[in-house]
Amino acid sequence: MKVGFIGLGNMGQPMASNLRAAGHELAVYNRSREKAEPLRQQGARVADSPADAARGAEVVFSMLADDGAVEGVVFGDTGLLVGLGRGALHVSSSTISVALSERLTEAHGKAGQRYVSAPVFGRPEAAQAKQLWVLAAGAKEDVERCRPLLEAVGRGLTVLGERPSAANVVKLSGNFLIASMTEALGEAFALTRKSGIEPQVFLSLFQSVFARSPIFERYAELIAREQYEPAGFKLRLGLKDVRLVLEAAGAAEVPMPLASLVRDHFLEGVARGMGDKDWAALGALAAERAGLDEPGSK
Amino acid sequence: MKVGFIGLGNMGQPMASNLRAAGHELAVYNRSREKAEPLRQQGARVADSPADAARGAEVVFSMLADDGAVEGVVFGDTGLLVGLGRGALHVSSSTISVALSERLTEAHGKAGQRYVSAPVFGRPEAAQAKQLWVLAAGAKEDVERCRPLLEAVGRGLTVLGERPSAANVVKLSGNFLIASMTEALGEAFALTRKSGIEPQVFLSLFQSVFARSPIFERYAELIAREQYEPAGFKLRLGLKDVRLVLEAAGAAEVPMPLASLVRDHFLEGVARGMGDKDWAALGALAAERAGLDEPGSK
């Protein structure tokens, strides 16, 4: 397939390289031209502008740092909107805002072009090793059209329906899960370190018990199914345990704001009659706060 | 070995049963006597009191619901303190407070008895399947003495030094990690559901990408080593992404208090000159809040 690729940073370079290795004809563009050199050596054409990269291409990928960078290559005199042919497809892999994704959907639509949002999970090493996990959302036929390309850059693909911005919501939610776990780990390491436990020991325990276990998965399942009864572990026991965490942290003088937040939510659950549900019912409270449904209704 | 076991609930029963299966001579006690019946049938002696269960035992386990229950079986006229012989060992597997663990350490010490704190990770099914992960802290020779017993109830053992309460801190920290991840999942499912993404789809993505991946492990390693440079993913990009999460959540009217908390911590990091460190530096900020060290010093 004739493919354009815009943005040859840590992520874009290996992705483009994998597309080339899969046999596609490639035109690449990067603001600082020297980053395009390795791909030129692999046989790619080096374009002078985003519009130029899009010339004659069936599909053009973009993989850039943020909203501003994406706006920079899409809009403007030599931008993608100008260069992309009618019916040609822009695959946006950058981690951008839901709002910009919706704006791109509209802008390409008006120009008679197609748009698929396809952000990825994985670091540069994963991109090189073709181990990215790719999300994709957009019109069915568009996703099907670029499927071979998405499969050429990753180890798996999740299709998220016809609204492109859904893929951005999911990508952002995934990064939120990582940041949340990091915060939790930060607070847990602070408590254990200050309680005299070697970080290396707590790390090794985390690796043995949590990191690759089905524990987190089980809670995700309970929340996805809104299945909070019968309780495997009661919410009121969750409250008890987090209280003990905060008691220990108070004695050791370790602030744990995330523990405070979770304690308050457990306490709300108990105050509102959910004490005998599974402690995964934190998910029911989050849904209710969003106006999704009243707790106790499921 | 001659072993006592106090507390035959969902967790205690299978643990006691595994000790019996490993060939140990068992005396068991439970407040409601009928729960002792299955173990009687396996050849255990059914004791009339905690003290009675401790009679002649080299090691006595207790596995109860909370601080109150443990105090109830240890102190008092027919309690463990009265029945346990000089030099005999109390192995406490309940999830109790650090404060009570320290009080037990002292009380047993004064009585010429030994005390090991040995809480476990795992649900009743894991207890039945001998798949618990056991923590242990206490005097070296005491931990060694009960090691075969601890190995008989679980799949792995982490020894946490000579201060018994360290095991309680770690057990509580583990439960805190689970509760935190559950809160994060609850908020993420609320956002994705309200954005029109099927819970089943987000669940399957979580399973594919996060649940058993090395992602969380990598961040735990960075925090354990306080290795925040060079950045794999910069803290200022973490801030950007969590801002986009909150922007999307605001537009969809989904409160995400954990996302707010993480955003504020990232923002503090950037405001204080840590924007180019790895976003795992949330751990550095947590450590500093606890008075452990100043950020930037590592």
Add this chain to the structure above:
Amino acid sequence: MKVGFIGLGNMGQPMASNLRAAGHELAVYNRSREKAEPLRQQGARVADSPADAARGAEVVFSMLADDGAVEGVVFGDTGLLVGLGRGALHVSSSTISVALSERLTEAHGKAGQRYVSAPVFGRPEAAQAKQLWVLAAGAKEDVERCRPLLEAVGRGLTVLGERPSAANVVKLSGNFLIASMTEALGEAFALTRKSGIEPQVFLSLFQSVFARSPIFERYAELIAREQYEPAGFKLRLGLKDVRLVLEAAGAAEVPMPLASLVRDHFLEGVARGMGDKDWAALGALAAERAGLDEPGSK
């Protein structure tokens, strides 16, 4: 009246002095005896122990630093419980826990003694100037008995019913309001300072517009009456404004965790259909979280 006074710190000394000035016969006790000297010179008897201070007294005040100090003077061989006569009254003015207040109620009751909880608002200067505000809770006849004494140390008195610990709840709630306002001020000064506004200017504005205005009072009234309709200022406008605060704070790199918390609560209100109520409906959400009533029911 024959009055004992235990605890002659910054607060106790002027309170005792005011009681003496009002003509009462005084026996005082303080752990470090030299602090009793000024009162001895005013004609007070210096007692050797809490029990000794209580000897023959109709009413004994205690004003100490914390739970531990109060336990120290009440319980034990030479404690208040031993020295206080049958029917005599302990007036506890310390800021102590609700739990200890309930324990004291019970202990004095068992000993045939009376107990009134009477914590105070005001700093040492206010105590000296007889400008404290006194809370009182306990049996009606007990509160009436010590009323002249309570009026001798302050400028006002609020009686809070027959359960002594109610006064402690209210005292703690008052300190919580101060701490919360201080946190809010701290964040507001951080934002304005970093935005280039002189602290002195913002202070002077706070003094002119907020500090002594009826603004806060009006919101307290709306919450007390649960009167959230018709809206004076709509909750959705409150959300808008706090979003703008966070937007400005984000641009200036100023973390404002209290603003984040309030934003999340406003957002919950809007998501759950309360956007057109008065923004004081934060109070309805707090009540609901406590299981008091469902929002929208009023």
Add this chain to the structure above:
Amino acid sequence: MKVGFIGLGNMGQPMASNLRAAGHELAVYNRSREKAEPLRQQGARVADSPADAARGAEVVFSMLADDGAVEGVVFGDTGLLVGLGRGALHVSSSTISVALSERLTEAHGKAGQRYVSAPVFGRPEAAQAKQLWVLAAGAKEDVERCRPLLEAVGRGLTVLGERPSAANVVKLSGNFLIASMTEALGEAFALTRKSGIEPQVFLSLFQSVFARSPIFERYAELIAREQYEPAGFKLRLGLKDVRLVLEAAGAAEVPMPLASLVRDHFLEGVARGMGDKDWAALGALAAERAGLDEPGSK
């Protein structure tokens, strides 16, 4: 003076009316024309567009609901930018974002026009009674030029320097203080109500002790001066009291997220060696989080 006024809602109408009463020649504009009728009867000219209202005016006020409404009247074919003469002054009293205020500053500057940001504190009743408090920021001569007008609509004026957006930051900070106090009151009423105290009683106490007292003012002064030593009330005692609040709230099953937040900040203060400073040092921690200065440096 020849004055234009755009936006005749609850706030704009009485402000315009007060300007007319002060003898100024008035042209008014409102999207729905019938709201202009009362002012027409007072002798104002009713304009057909924002541009028309600005025709020949020396100063034009705008008082609208939000950013969108302000953009609507300023930009566009019949907007203020088009109608305002060279050297004429736009006084923006709406509560808008800092970003929009900066954009307006630039747009008017490019058009050879002047811009003063002048948001107000006060509700519609205060606007009618000429009791608003007005903020003003902009070039000195511009503020002086409109000073008589600003004084005609309020009881007081605070000038905040030459950067217009500073007034917006301060206005938003003021609304943040109100919202924070409302949240604090909401949580305090939930705790006291659930503890059996009549809301009316707690309200009356709040009125007597807090609402118009110098308490909050004193803390604002300490923070403005960064004067955290010597302590009037030590931070470690603040921690103790908020812990007791959370203990009482936990027992009564009342979640108090703001109390949790303040507790965590006090705990951080103690952990980092600030326990003997005044509890107003919450302000030092907020400043440090913003990268303003290290705690302990003052």
